[in-house]
Amino acid sequence: xxxxxxxxxxxxxxxxxxxxxxxxxxxxxxxxxxxxxxxxxxxxxxxxxxxxxxxxxxxxxxxxxxxxxxxxxxxxxxxxxxxxxxxxxxxxxxxxxxxxxxxxxxxxxxxxxxxxxxxxxxxxxxxxxxxxxxxxxxxxxxxxxxxxxxxxxxxxxxxxxxxxxxxxxxxxxxxxxxxxxxxxxxxxxxxxxxxxxxxxxxxxxxxxxxxxxxxxxxxxxxxxxxxxxxxxxxxxxxxxxxxxxxxxxxxxxxxxxxxxxxxxxxxxxxxxxxxxxxxxxxxxxxxxx
Amino acid sequence: xxxxxxxxxxxxxxxxxxxxxxxxxxxxxxxxxxxxxxxxxxxxxxxxxxxxxxxxxxxxxxxxxxxxxxxxxxxxxxxxxxxxxxxxxxxxxxxxxxxxxxxxxxxxxxxxxxxxxxxxxxxxxxxxxxxxxxxxxxxxxxxxxxxxxxxxxxxxxxxxxxxxxxxxxxxxxxxxxxxxxxxxxxxxxxxxxxxxxxxxxxxxxxxxxxxxxxxxxxxxxxxxxxxxxxxxxxxxxxxxxxxxxxxxxxxxxxxxxxxxxxxxxxxxxxxxxxxxxxxxxxxxxxxxxxxxxxxxxxxxxxxxxxxxxxxxxxxxxxxxxxxxxxxxxxxxxxxxxxxxxxxxxxxxxxxxxxxxxx
Numbered sequence: 001x002x003x004x005x006x007x008x009x010x011x012x013x014x015x016x017x018x019x020x021x022x023x024x025x026x027x028x029x030x031x032x033x034x035x036x037x038x039x040x041x042x043x044x045x046x047x048x049x050x051x052x053x054x055x056x057x058x059x060x061x062x063x064x065x066x067x068x069x070x071x072x073x074x075x076x077x078x079x080x081x082x083x084x085x086x087x088x089x090x091x092x093x094x095x096x097x098x099x100x101x102x103x104x105x106x107x108x109x110x111x112x113x114x115x116x117x118x119x120x121x122x123x124x125x126x127x128x129x130x131x132x133x134x135x136x137x138x139x140x141x142x143x144x145x146x147x148x149x150x151x152x153x154x155x156x157x158x159x160x161x162x163x164x165x166x167x168x169x170x171x172x173x174x175x176x177x178x179x180x181x182x183x184x185x186x187x188x189x190x191x192x193x194x195x196x197x198x199x200x201x202x203x204x205x206x207x208x209x210x211x212x213x214x215x216x217x218x219x220x221x222x223x224x225x226x227x228x229x230x231x232x233x234x235x236x237x238x239x240x241x242x243x244x245x246x247x248x249x250x251x252x253x254x255x256x257x258x259x260x261x262x263x264x265x266x267x268x269x270x271x272x273x274x275x276x277x278x279x280x281x282x283x284x285x286x287x288x289x
Numbered sequence: 290x291x292x293x294x295x296x297x298x299x300x301x302x303x304x305x306x307x308x309x310x311x312x313x314x315x316x317x318x319x320x321x322x323x324x325x326x327x328x329x330x331x332x333x334x335x336x337x338x339x340x341x342x343x344x345x346x347x348x349x350x351x352x353x354x355x356x357x358x359x360x361x362x363x364x365x366x367x368x369x370x371x372x373x374x375x376x377x378x379x380x381x382x383x384x385x386x387x388x389x390x391x392x393x394x395x396x397x398x399x400x401x402x403x404x405x406x407x408x409x410x411x412x413x414x415x416x417x418x419x420x421x422x423x424x425x426x427x428x429x430x431x432x433x434x435x436x437x438x439x440x441x442x443x444x445x446x447x448x449x450x451x452x453x454x455x456x457x458x459x460x461x462x463x464x465x466x467x468x469x470x471x472x473x474x475x476x477x478x479x480x481x482x483x484x485x486x487x488x489x490x491x492x493x494x495x496x497x498x499x500x501x502x503x504x505x506x507x508x509x510x511x512x513x514x515x516x517x518x519x520x521x522x523x524x525x526x527x528x529x530x531x532x533x534x535x536x537x538x539x540x541x542x543x544x545x546x547x548x549x550x551x552x553x554x555x556x557x558x559x560x561x562x563x564x565x566x567x568x569x570x571x572x573x574x575x576x577x578x579x580x581x582x583x584x585x586x587x588x589x590x591x592x593x594x595x596x597x598x599x600x601x602x603x604x605x606x607x608x609x610x611x612x613x614x615x616x617x618x619x620x621x622x623x624x625x626x627x628x629x630x631x632x633x634x635x636x637x638x639x640x641x642x643x644x645x646x647x
Contacts, residue, residue: 044380044628062643124509130516148518151502234503235645242639248350249457250635251357251380 037257053258063242063259067266070239073153074221075270077160081168081217082210084161089172089209090202094181108169116163120230123159124150127231151233159227164220168213175209176202211278211285215271222267239263315341316566319355319364321553322346324421326586333573340566349373356383361559366567371552372623374409374417380628385559386414391568392555394418396575401592405552408625417554418571419592421583424548424620425459428514428529429521431538437521439545440467444496453513454523456503456642458634459549463523464489466546466621473624482630486637494644507531514539527588530607541611547619552592 040052057063092104111119126132127149137143149155183205187197203210228238243263246256275281318325325344334342345364347355352369356362361383369377378384394402401419409417429437434448440463443452454460465472465485475482501519504510507528513519514532526548529541555571557564574583577599580591585601590608593599600608 045382062639065643128512128516129518148501229505234497234500234642237642245635245639248354250631251350251353251377252632252635253357 033257033260036253037255037261039254041252041254047254053255054262056255057258057262062237066237066242067239067262069237070222070263071266071270073157073160074218074267077157077164077221078214078218080157080161081165082214085165085168085172085213086206086210089169089176092169093173093176094179094184105173108166111162112166116226117230119163120159120227123155123162123231127155150231151236153232153236155231155233156228156236156238159231160221160224163224163227164217167216167220171209171213171216172206173209175206179205207280208285211275211280214274218271218274219267222263313339313341314563314566315343316366316563316570317343317345317364317561318570319345319347319352319367319558321348321368321587323586323588324368324553324583326582329574329579329582329586332579332582333570336573337566337569340563340569342570353377353381353383356558357381359560361385361561363560364558365561365563366570367556367558368420368553369556370623371405371408371417371419371554372625374554374556375411375625376628376631378409378411378416383559384416385557385561386416387418387555387557388564388568389415389418392418393572393575396593398592398594398596401552404622405554405592409554409556417556419552420555420574421587421589422550422552422592423589424526424543424550425463426524426526426529426544426548427521427542428524428532428539429542430514430517430536431540433517433520437542440464440523443521443523444492444499446499448520449499450501451518451520452499452522453501453504453510453519455505455510456638458638460493460523461486461489461634461637462549462623463544463546464492467544468492473621476624476627476630479627479629479633483633486633490637490640493641497641497644526611529611530588530604533607533610534603541607543612543616543619547621548616550620550622552622553589 037053038049038051039047040050042048088108092101092108096104124131128134129146129148129150131149133149134143134146138146179202183201184197187201192200223240225238225240225244228236229241232238239259240263243256243259246252246259275285325342325346330342330344334340345355349369352367353373356364356367357377360381367384374384397419401422405417405419406415409415427437427440427443429435433451434442437448440460442448443454462472465488468485468488470485470488472482472485475485501513504513504522507525510522510524510528511532514522515535521542524541526541529539532539533541555567557567561567573579575591575593577593580593580596580599581601584591584596584599584604588604590596590600597605597608
């Protein structure tokens, strides 16, 4: 009897930090934001309950265009991160020797030791008109005049892929690591060529890693603020910038909160769609990897 | 147990310092990047050993957002610009009235003092007094853009891809003036103001192809200007003065329609806890010898009599190179932002940003 109580207490104590974290840092602030997003400002210091902020969003093409733009660019970044990250992860997990593996993994981790801001400034120094790359190309005679690589969407995509690719590599390495080499050998023995083995054996096995990597990368990209702002040009709107503007420049917390929820709903919808289309579920991918 | 005398003395000293710090007051400043130079803070703490100064750097919008989040708590002295007090107080009730008898207003430049008082009086109570003032206008590299003189020149095809601006309300107002409108007069009639904003938006969207990039802060603007990637830009005068120190060809150009002038103020947050310390700080930085230290850090002029003579020498040269007396009398002071205008301007800025003009 007493033993059972102790077990219960242990369970409770182990569960408490998690429950507190979810409740105090996730649920409560979000409830506050929901309430805030449902207030309409009618006059100074006078508010009314209503869906006005969400209706405003729907009526203004600039807002949902920016959201769609952010979403599609985040998808592009996710796809690129997967394309570039998969071979790297495969090399680390399957090809590299035991000792190089650790070193390679560490090399991938190192950029994360530097803050986002510094990494963005690094790109700025490289890519600006008077920056390293442009100067080098002129010096080598490849181009005549200076070229501006900064301030366009391609730069934003490059910067974002660089920032998030690690979050793709880590889950991929850990799933591929658990794969038995004999499965690949069997594939070849049964007459499959490299492509068939990749398509029929490696990718299906790595699916949990691919899905969880994609989800993390997509969420991080759609919610990123610094990189698109610093590297983006005069036409590159990003939805998080829109939220910042509503909160800070326009003092419009109500619509900023509504925008925050719309971003959350939109990214959740995209992920749900992605899972449906690829026939995966959260339980047999993310929970497994 | 008998204590050896040194240990006893040490113990006594620790107890004393403990008691001392328990009584110490903290002055929490909410201010602009360069408005609390370390040199002044240390000097102040030396003069008033029982006051600790804590500084938080911010800007107009964030100051209001921070104070709004707490209903005016968390800071003892804030420094928003003079046009950001009236509406913010009406909407969010974040400031408290000042006791002018505690401030040595006799040293302040009367026109600036009266201007700020007129802008920030609500129900007969004054909420702010002036501190630093400066202007927003243009800067140009005289070698590469010798006859740059108005807001409209930013859109001159001659300088295609070589100009910059900050996509904030200043450029909307400047462009409106350049088009012959008076946006401040139109604040009274918001329909009229919307019309002006629409015209300004069309103009700035058309101009987008001419702009290299919108700058976001003094640092990226400085980098673009010093490297020669751009030859002219909309700017704060203090940024231009700083660059003048590094390249004498870069000068501040007051636009022909008048530079837009702002005055950063001293304002008390509603739930501030150290009003006396705040008043002490205000009077302290108004002293002539401290004005010079402050101005060399901010790059702007203080709102005290004879401020130009109190500027550090290198800044004096920069100001003289930029402003004539006629430019000074042509200044356009930012008018109080009435409720609603921020939203209208915000929408216009979004429209410009989202347009694919080039």
